[in-house]
Amino acid sequence: MRLNKFLASCGVASRRECDNLISQGRVKINGKTAALGDNVNADDQVLVDGKEVTEQKNEYYILNKPKGYLCTVKDDKGRKTVMDLMPQNTGRIYPVGRLDYDSEGLIILTSDGELARHLTHPSAEVPKTYLVKIEGTITEAGLNPIRSGIDIGGYVTKKCKAHIVETNKEYTKIHITLTEGKNREIRKMFAAIGKQVVLLKRIKIGDLTLRGLDRGSYRKLTAQEVAYLMAL
Numbered sequence: 052m053r054l055n056k057f058l059a060s061c062g063v064a065s066r067r068e069c070d071n072l073i074s075q076g077r078v079k080i081n082g083k084t085a086a087l088g089d090n091v092n093a094d095d096q097v098l099v100d101g102k103e104v105t106e107q108k109n110e111y112y113i114l115n116k117p118k119g120y121l122c123t124v125k126d127d128k129g130r131k132t133v134m135d136l137m138p139q140n141t142g143r144i145y146p147v148g149r150l151d152y153d154s155e156g157l158i159i160l161t162s163d164g165e166l167a168r169h170l171t172h173p174s175a176e177v178p179k180t181y182l183v184k185i186e187g188t189i190t191e192a193g194l195n196p197i198r199s200g201i202d203i204g205g206y207v208t209k210k211c212k213a214h215i216v217e218t219n220k221e222y223t224k225i226h227i228t229l230t231e232g233k234n235r236e237i238r239k240m241f242a243a244i245g246k247q248v249v250l251l252k253r254i255k256i257g258d259l260t261l262r263g264l265d266r267g268s269y270r271k272l273t274a275q276e277v278a279y280l281m282a283l
Contacts, residue, residue, distance in 0.1 A: 059164025156253035176230035184250035203239035
């Protein structure tokens with residue numbers, strides 16, 4: 052098996068991140084520093100930063116992330132992370148993709164590097180749907196610049212779907228579905244048309260929803276849900 056795939060199957064990180072570990076000389080096979088493209092078999096001893104890694108049964112969770120939590124395993128400033136919401140006896144899981152500190156909603160946590168790569172790689176174009184609440188009003192026509200792609204500071208976003216689900220004089224709620232995930236992309240998109248986002252919540256990945264999950268709660272994904280996500 053290719054070394055980066057083996058490391059991903061051990062829950063070390065995604066394949067791309069594992070390639071970085073290998074390039075940095077942090078991986079050894081049978082005592083020798085590994086190189087990109089190396090293969091391993093069942094008899095080989097693989098060490099990452101001096102610790103042996105072995106293949107594991109992957110774990111899969113869905114979490115309804117509240118505001119005020121970082122989508123990372125740990126934070127050097129001591130801020131709360133999504134791992135603080137997970138049970139202590141979970142394996143070496145990590146969040147897939149990110150929701151920023153002030154955003155909430157659906158996040159997948161897993162030890163499966165292959166699933167993580169699939170859900171986050173731009174070429175997969177996995178659809179993710181968000182509930183966006185902005186200050187004031189906007190018309191359907193006013194969303195056209197966002198739908199067709201908009202410059203958010205040197206980068207033009209991909210075409211996306213967006214429609215109004217609720218509006219009044221004080222605020223408007225919009226559903227927007229993206230197939231990419233740039234940093235703070237949605238907030239920047241609305242800022243580009245002069246609108247401030249006051250609430251941002253991911254509500255779907257494909258057709259997988261948060262149904263039955265309160266803020267801060269989680270559950271294990273079923274085998275059928277995992278297979279569905281891999282097929283997106």
